[in-house]
Amino acid sequence: MNERILKEFKEYLCREYRKYGTICSYYIRLRKFLKWLDKPVEDLTKDDLLRWRSYINQKFAQNGNISRVVAVNVFLRFIGKHEEWKIPVPPPKRTNKTPLNREQLDKFLEASEDDYLHHLIALLEIDGLLRPSEITEIKISNIDFDTQRLFLEDTKTGDNYIIISPRLQQAIESYFKFQRPEPLEKYKDYLLIIPSGRKLAGHKFSVKAGIIRDITKRIAIKADIKRKVTPYVIKPSSITRKFEERANPRVIQRMARHKNIKTTLIYDLTDENSVREYFQQQTKIDTNNLSPKDKARLWLDKFISGEIDSESFKKGIDTIKEIQEKQTNDIDYIQ
Incomplete structure (x- = not known):
């Protein structure tokens, strides 16, 4: 049962995809899906797909189901049913593997x-x-x-x-x-x-x-x-x-x-001690003694590193400009 469609699907994968691993993965996933279906592809219904999704959600891990759903969606595209029967791909679930220190x-x-x-x-x-x-x-x-x-x-x-x-x-x-x-x-x-x-x-x-x-x-x-x-x-x-x-x-x-x-x-596992250390370092920097150019460079570093957003960066630069303009005006006034 379904041997012919499986062979045609494999030929389709070989035409559409270059990587051997991708071809094998989609083919094996689809073969297992058809084994679960246990009836000719011609009799496949949308209800079958909903029941299959419920089945894999209960039996397998969420991240593993991503490739299962993608493989079946590729098959649906192959048989011309992708637009009406496409299955939503589950979002990846972060696995908290403790890194080496x-x-x-x-x-x-x-x-x-x-x-x-x-x-x-x-x-x-x-x-x-x-x-x-x-x-x-x-x-x-x-x-x-x-x-x-x-x-x-x-x-x-x-x-x-x-x-x-x-x-x-x-x-x-x-x-x-x-x-x-x-x-x-x-x-x-x-x-x-x-x-x-x-x-x-x-x-x-x-x-x-x-x-x-x-x-x-x-x-x-x-x-x-x-x-x-x-x-x-x-x-x-x-x-x-x-x-x-x-x-x-x-x-x-x-x-x-x-x-x-x-x-x-995702890999930024900054802990409380790191935050305290950061604040201690920041208190050592006396921004009052920095030139406008150095202050602007400090704000730019904060923006690039993700410590402040674009709006805060713009406000900081505008403030530096105002201070610089005021200092210039004061010098002109004295002269």
């Missing part, structure tokens, strides 16, 4: 230093903020040390690039010089290659094989971190640490390649 992240990086490959993976996660699927696809031809750019193709956020930190550049050069195995001809342009003595030696790393996850886990064990550590723990931990270092949120947003600043701010 500064000491743990430092220990993680230090534990990777005795292996060129492990150190490179650690820095691609910490400095590059890359996902496993992005790490495995890094190409040598996309690395430009002159401009400090590592170009990324066909990622979750489209074609993009990251800025290569000096220590990440050193790790790439060291791995390439001392540890990178000889690749098969078709994989010569890929940075990460499976070493000899292992299955698929000479092939590029595959995200499906879980190599990046396994290396991350091994580094964490070596660092004696007593909790489960995955690449999806390292990335938010690194972002959170950058907030603690008072980095500009817009800079962090660019590093993480988030389209929306709200996504970046």
Whole structure:
């Protein structure tokens, strides 16, 4: 039952989508939906869709249901029912995974230093903020040390690039010089290659094989971190640490390649002690002794960092202008 429509749907996915993972995910989700439906697609009704949504809401986690609903919506578009039967996609639910603290992240990086490959993976996660699927696809031809750019193709956020930190550049050069195995001809342009003595030696790393996850886990064990550590723990931990270092949120947003600043701010876990420390620092700044130019620069820094909104920034600048004009008039009057 429904074998023909499933085959046609897979062909449709191959035409419309480039990423193998996306094609497989939508196809598998749709196959499971049709198994639940247990009747020919020709007999599908809107009530069936409502019952299915109720079923997955009760059985599965909200975030997992996003891909299930999207897959069925893609299928509805394929059969021409998308406009009238489209299912609302559930909003993502934030998962409160506790990030590694500064000491743990430092220990993680230090534990990777005795292996060129492990150190490179650690820095691609910490400095590059890359996902496993992005790490495995890094190409040598996309690395430009002159401009400090590592170009990324066909990622979750489209074609993009990251800025290569000096220590990440050193790790790439060291791995390439001392540890990178000889690749098969078709994989010569890929940075990460499976070493000899292992299955698929000479092939590029595959995200499906879980190599990046396994290396991350091994580094964490070596660092004696007593909790489960995955690449999806390292990335938010690194972002959170950058907030603690008072980095500009817009800079962090660019590093993480988030389209929306709200996504970046999710990782800002500022606590009460940080707020008290901030106020103590502010009281040390005597704005009365600052020149109008320095005051304007201070307000601009506050605006860029998100401490004040655009309206407060404008009022502050207007006030500085008024004071400056008054001082100028007073000087003219004295002269």
